Amino acid sequence: MARRETDVSDPWQTKEYGGPVLPAFRLTPWIQRSPYFEAAHRSGARAYDLYNHMLMPGVYTNPVDEYWHLVNHVAVWDVGVERQVEISGPDGAKFAELLTPRDLSQCKVGECKYVALTTPDGGIINDPVLLRLSENHFWLSLSDWDVIFWAKGVAVNAGLDVDVREPDVAPLQIQGPKSKDLMVGLFGSKILDIPYYHLIETKLDRIPVVITRTGWTAEVGYEIYLRDSAYGPELWDRVMAAGKDHNIRPIAPSEIRRIEAGILNYSSDIMLDNNPYEVGLGWTVDLDKKADFLGREALRRIKAEGVKRKLVGVEVEGDSLGAWAPEFLPVLAEGRRIGHVTSLTFSPRLEKNIGFALVPTDHAKIGTRFRVTTSKGERSATVVKKPFVDPKKDIPKA
Amino acid sequence: MTEIPGTIPVFLATWYRRSPYFEASWASGAKAADIYNNMILPSYFDDPVNEYWQLVNHVALWDVGVERQVEIEGPDGFDFTNYLTPRDLSTCKVGEGRYVVITDEKGGIINDPVLLRLGENHFWLSASDSDLLLWAKGVAVNAEMDVEVREPDVSPMQIQGPKSKDVVGALFGPKVRDLPYYHFLETSLDGIPVVVTRTGWSAEVGFEIYLRDGSRGPELWHRVMDAGKPYHIRPTGPSDIRRIEAGILNYTSDMTLENNPYEVGLGWLVDDAKEADFIGKTALRKIKKDGVKRKLVGVEIHGSPLGSWLTEFWPVLASGRVIGKLTAGVHSPRLRKNIGYAMVPIEHARLGTRLVVRAPSGDRDATVVKKPFFDPKKDVPKS
Numbered sequence: 001m002a003r004r005e006t007d008v009s010d011p012w013q014t015k016e017y018g019g020p021v022l023p024a025f026r027l028t029p030w031i032q033r034s035p036y037f038e039a040a041h042r043s044g045a046r047a048y049d050l051y052n053h054m055l056m057p058g059v060y061t062n063p064v065d066e067y068w069h070l071v072n073h074v075a076v077w078d079v080g081v082e083r084q085v086e087i088s089g090p091d092g093a094k095f096a097e098l099l100t101p102r103d104l105s106q107c108k109v110g111e112c113k114y115v116a117l118t119t120p121d122g123g124i125i126n127d128p129v130l131l132r133l134s135e136n137h138f139w140l141s142l143s144d145w146d147v148i149f150w151a152k153g154v155a156v157n158a159g160l161d162v163d164v165r166e167p168d169v170a171p172l173q174i175q176g177p178k179s180k181d182l183m184v185g186l187f188g189s190k191i192l193d194i195p196y197y198h199l200i201e202t203k204l205d206r207i208p209v210v211i212t213r214t215g216w217t218a219e220v221g222y223e224i225y226l227r228d229s230a231y232g233p234e235l236w237d238r239v240m241a242a243g244k245d246h247n248i249r250p251i252a253p254s255e256i257r258r259i260e261a262g263i264l265n266y267s268s269d270i271m272l273d274n275n276p277y278e279v280g281l282g283w284t285v286d287l288d289k290k291a292d293f294l295g296r297e298a299l300r301r302i303k304a305e306g307v308k309r310k311l312v313g314v315e316v317e318g319d320s321l322g323a324w325a326p327e328f329l330p331v332l333a334e335g336r337r338i339g340h341v342t343s344l345t346f347s348p349r350l351e352k353n354i355g356f357a358l359v360p361t362d363h364a365k366i367g368t369r370f371r372v373t374t375s376k377g378e379r380s381a382t383v384v385k386k387p388f389v390d391p392k393k394d395i396p397k398a
Numbered sequence: 399m400t401e402i403p404g405t406i407p408v409f410l411a412t413w414y415r416r417s418p419y420f421e422a423s424w425a426s427g428a429k430a431a432d433i434y435n436n437m438i439l440p441s442y443f444d445d446p447v448n449e450y451w452q453l454v455n456h457v458a459l460w461d462v463g464v465e466r467q468v469e470i471e472g473p474d475g476f477d478f479t480n481y482l483t484p485r486d487l488s489t490c491k492v493g494e495g496r497y498v499v500i501t502d503e504k505g506g507i508i509n510d511p512v513l514l515r516l517g518e519n520h521f522w523l524s525a526s527d528s529d530l531l532l533w534a535k536g537v538a539v540n541a542e543m544d545v546e547v548r549e550p551d552v553s554p555m556q557i558q559g560p561k562s563k564d565v566v567g568a569l570f571g572p573k574v575r576d577l578p579y580y581h582f583l584e585t586s587l588d589g590i591p592v593v594v595t596r597t598g599w600s601a602e603v604g605f606e607i608y609l610r611d612g613s614r615g616p617e618l619w620h621r622v623m624d625a626g627k628p629y630h631i632r633p634t635g636p637s638d639i640r641r642i643e644a645g646i647l648n649y650t651s652d653m654t655l656e657n658n659p660y661e662v663g664l665g666w667l668v669d670d671a672k673e674a675d676f677i678g679k680t681a682l683r684k685i686k687k688d689g690v691k692r693k694l695v696g697v698e699i700h701g702s703p704l705g706s707w708l709t710e711f712w713p714v715l716a717s718g719r720v721i722g723k724l725t726a727g728v729h730s731p732r733l734r735k736n737i738g739y740a741m742v743p744i745e746h747a748r749l750g751t752r753l754v755v756r757a758p759s760g761d762r763d764a765t766v767v768k769k770p771f772f773d774p775k776k777d778v779p780k781s
Contacts, residue, residue, distance in 0.1 A: 012410055024405035024430035026441050027709040029725065030527070030650035047407040050414070050433040053527075053650065058409045119535060144413060144436065146529035148655075152502055153536020156677060267413040267436060272531075294539060326410040342412065 018062040020326040021047045034080020035170050035232020043250045051081040051144050058252050063323035064348050066251035074178035075251040076239055080170035085140040085151050091160035092136030097291035102284045107132050112197045112212050116284050118295035122275040125150050127266050129214055131199055143266035170229050175221035178246040183222050185242040196397045207231040218261030218396050255324045256345045262387030269342045269356050278307040310364040313386030316353040316372050316379050320346035331357050332371040354388050404709045405430050414438050417463020418553050418615020426633045434464040434527045441635035446706035447731055449634035457559035458634040467552045468523040468531050474543035475519030481676050486669040490515050495580045499667045501678035505658040505685055508533050510649050512597055526649035551612050558604035561629040566605050568625040579780045590614045601644030601779050638707050639728045645770030652725045661690040693747040696769030699736035699755050701762045703729035714740045715754040724755050737771045
């Protein structure tokens with residue numbers, strides 16, 4: 001897998017890929033590959049992201065071109081990196097409840113919920129989408145980090161009869177306005193009956209899958225959770241064939257679109273030392289839920305006392321600062337560093353640099369101005385409302 | 399820039415954390431990286447064969463800030479740490495280190511850190527590539543022990559090779575220079591707080607400097623480079639060739655959660671006589687009694703020289719059937735042989751067993767041999 005011709009004056013190859021890329025990353029056996037890896041590579045994936053010890057296509061053409069494709073047509077993403085923690089056993093529900101402040105008694109079998117997993121201190125371990133496959137059977141579809149160890153560790157001495165493991169499951173995301181048509185072509189009209197954040201278990205001929213009406217775009221979208229990786233190449237080909245009439249293309253997850261939508265990325269916008277309230281995920285915390293959960297006391301105290309810092313939406317003035325930020329950008333007020341920008345992108349349709357910044361609460365009010373140190377020098381920035389586009393999520397629910 | 403075979407481009411992004419030596423490493427000529435514990439590890443400055451000779455003949459500096467520490471402290475710090483590992487820590491004195499495995503209830507390996515005992519109830523676990531922090535924090539939830547588990551601001555660098563004694567001697571004096579194998583000292587270098595250990599991932603004489611204040615990273619890097627100048631120090635990537643010669647294992651390739659200590663040759667880290675309870679005790683006793691079904695063995699792979707790292711696991715065959723996988727394979731320049739490890743069923747694990755390894759370029763014959771391939775008694779690093 002040779003690299004393409006590159007601009008030697010640009011050691012991080014920013015121009016070629018639309019953002020900075022490590023010049024070379026060692027491909028080693030311990031870097032896992034999804035069942036779609038070969039297919040995605042053949043389709044033109046040329047720079048990667050490493051996530052949950054696995055490779056994920058990070059760029060095919062360039063992030064702006066891929067963004068327009070996503071918002072106008074339909075895209076397929078190889079997100080086999082979304083590893084699952086499977087929870088089952090007689091106390092499965094009790095254990096799943098223990099892991100999250102969200103009230104799962106409100107989550108029926110066949111439903112999905114976006115949840116935060118919290119520590120006894122209220123810190124966020126991860127922010128998976130939870131799938132309830134049956135009364136005591138759950139998947140946590142993870143963002144980056146080995147949550148399997150957290151869940152297994154908590155299970156030790158928990159006194160619950162529960163099994164925690166990583167199943168052979170590899171998701172694909174089908175996202176964009178034409179995803180409904182594609183999915184109907186593949187699975188039939190029953191697909192239209194899946195409401196937002198619901199799931200069905202089904203088969204594509206002999207290929208076992210779970211389909212959810214979820215995704216990381218805030219466009220209409222689905223995820224196909226393949227339950228037997230041996231069928232990976234076949235499933236990929238079937239999706240591509242069904243998408244032909246809908247102008248399908250494989251692209252990478254879109255930083256631009258997810259930032260427009262106010263979707264957070266664990267390990268940049270959220271870390272273990274953040275609690276749900278400071279990153280705007282207080283709505284996923286049900287302090288009074290009946291079941292026991294880790295972090296109740298800490299979260300109650302944090303809520304009562306109020307947070308000291310907050311993740312806010314920001315607009316950074318001036319011309320494009322690129323499709324993604326390679327490092328956390330310092331936020332300055334009166335010349336002093338008060339926080340950092342956690343994500344930043346140039347939105348082609350808003351024609352603005354938008355992102356998130358973690359700042360002290362007294363600098364978090366809408367309209368607050370501060371400075372940001374960028375690769376192109378110091379810039380003015382303003383705290384603005386997020387999401388930046390479609391705040392009520394009418395688009396993905398449509 | 400020349401093309402480096404066996405590499406691909408990867409994003410430079412906020413979610414890959416950077417060590418305090420990041421800028422210095424790249425300014426010193428790092429050309430390729432690994433991602434390890436969600437951090438960027440400069441893993442290639444020069445051809446790995448050149449880096450190998452530098453390591454075995456001189457001294458090499460590695461930016462291994464990716465070795466994240468899990469810090470355990472509190473009144474029950476000893477009991478908790480002792481509960482995490484099958485190795486008996488009651489014999490580990492303050493100021494000593496131990497190589498340990500951390501196991502789950504089924505005896506599967508969560509991680510294989512080097513443990514440092516900083517105080518009676520104060521430990522660091524220097525983690526290989528898996529989120530050991532999450533495991534330890536998770537176990538603490540229901541352990542009913544008074545203990546705090548956190549990731550401190552600690553960033554190790556390794557100074558490895560026969561001349562490493564001279565370099566640390568010049569920096570820290572004879573007390574550090576003469577540290578016994580697997581011992582350490584807490585000290586400082588003109589106010590830069592560090593822990594220096596006589597450990598490393600090379601099986602050469604070597605030290606690790608655990609920097610305790612990330613803001614002093616560039617300063618420490620330059621101090622080490624200056625002190626190493628007379629000894630021809632060079633920054634390199636960790637040497638896969640040398641660690642394989644030494645029989646050192648790499649978590650996530652030679653072992654994972656699916657493996658127990660016995661099948662990867664780490665049974666010596668399970669103390670049968672350990673009285674204290676630890677996670678996996680029952681399972682490991684049973685595995686030992688029943689015997690393992692598969693084993694990680696040393697192999698010699700015949701034919702022309704292999705490269706300096708595998709880009710994927712290679713299938714291992716016997717009688718035309720896939721029976722296992724090659725987890726490591728390199729060409730050793732001084733043994734002039736291809737050496738590596740293979741995970742195979744126990745009936746194919748005996749010394750002298752012939753196997754076939756399916757390389758991308760075609761099948762090769764291989765033989766099960768003893769490991770380590772070099773210096774089995776570790777006389778070199780202990781010297």
